[in-house]
Amino acid sequence: MRKPLVVGNWKMNGLRATNRPLLDSVREGVEAGVAAEVAVCPPFVYLADAASALQGSAVSWGAQNLSQHEAGAYTGEVAPSMLRDLGCRFVIVGHSERRTLYGETDSLVAEKVIAAQGAELTPILCVGESLEEREQDVTEQVVKRQLDAVLERIGVSALSKAVIAYEPIWAIGTGRTATPEQAQEVHGLIRSHVAAQSSSVAEELLILYGGSVKGNNATQLLSMPDIDGGLIGGASLNAEEFLTICQAAG
Numbered sequence: 001m002r003k004p005l006v007v008g009n010w011k012m013n014g015l016r017a018t019n020r021p022l023l024d025s026v027r028e029g030v031e032a033g034v035a036a037e038v039a040v041c042p043p044f045v046y047l048a049d050a051a052s053a054l055q056g057s058a059v060s061w062g063a064q065n066l067s068q069h070e071a072g073a074y075t076g077e078v079a080p081s082m083l084r085d086l087g088c089r090f091v092i093v094g095h096s097e098r099r100t101l102y103g104e105t106d107s108l109v110a111e112k113v114i115a116a117q118g119a120e121l122t123p124i125l126c127v128g129e130s131l132e133e134r135e136q137d138v139t140e141q142v143v144k145r146q147l148d149a150v151l152e153r154i155g156v157s158a159l160s161k162a163v164i165a166y167e168p169i170w171a172i173g174t175g176r177t178a179t180p181e182q183a184q185e186v187h188g189l190i191r192s193h194v195a196a197q198s199s200s201v202a203e204e205l206l207i208l209y210g211g212s213v214k215g216n217n218a219t220q221l222l223s224m225p226d227i228d229g230g231l232i233g234g235a236s237l238n239a240e241e242f243l244t245i246c247q248a249a250g
């Protein structure tokens with residue numbers, strides 16, 4: 001039985017003055033009655049603040065990226081062990097913004113998944129096609145390629161300690177959401193692709209949807225059989241909106 005998970009990806013947003021009230025509201029709202037697991041991923045520099053606001057609560061926290069290296073001369077990078085040290089449970093890996101804006105390749109993403117798991121962090125591996133790829137009808141090939149790059153390195157059993165997020169790039173921050181049927185089709189495809197290697201891993205695997213999920217479309221998306229929660233960008237910056245999504249998932 002898969003327990004739904006909703007993760008807020010704050011991206012490069014927030015300041016201390018507004019973070020604390022947002023975290024407090026999310027914590028209170030979740031503890032007042034949300035059945036889904038909930039986590040937030042603020043920017044690195046606010047992780048310690050998130051840890052202090054959420055310690056002992058029902059809300060977990062995580063990072064948006066990590067280095068594939070353990071330690072050393074890598075100016076500006078953040079090691080997996082540092083995230084663990086700050087109590088992170090999750091780390092987003094291979095978000096499309098990292099892939100397209102910072103040149104992260106399938107191979108680097110696989111290394112980061114390995115590094116995350118090595119530090120006992122649960123990687124949230126993002127996959128998804130661009131608008132051009134969807135129009136060329138190669139969504140399935142793109143998503144399978146992105147998944148296989150990781151599966152070939154970690155093996156299917158290690159996927160039991162990971163979460164997948166399907167995020168069609170054309171739906172991110174655009175207000176253009178995939179229909180529940182479009183999203184379900186790709187989620188089903190991801191689960192069957194994993195099931196071809198291990199049906200038990202596939203059955204337990206959490207597959208989140210991300211891309212313009214809001215309070216008013218969450219119920220339809222999150223009620224699809226292979227959509228196990230959401231990776232929420234813009235709407236996670238507003239406590240009321242985010243909590244509405246969390247309730248829809250639970």
Ligand SMILES: O=C[C@H](O)COP(=O)(O)O
Nearest residue numbers: 009172173211212233234
């Ligand atoms: O990580 C989150 C996704 O990129 C979705 O962002 P969005 O909800 O602002 O479209």
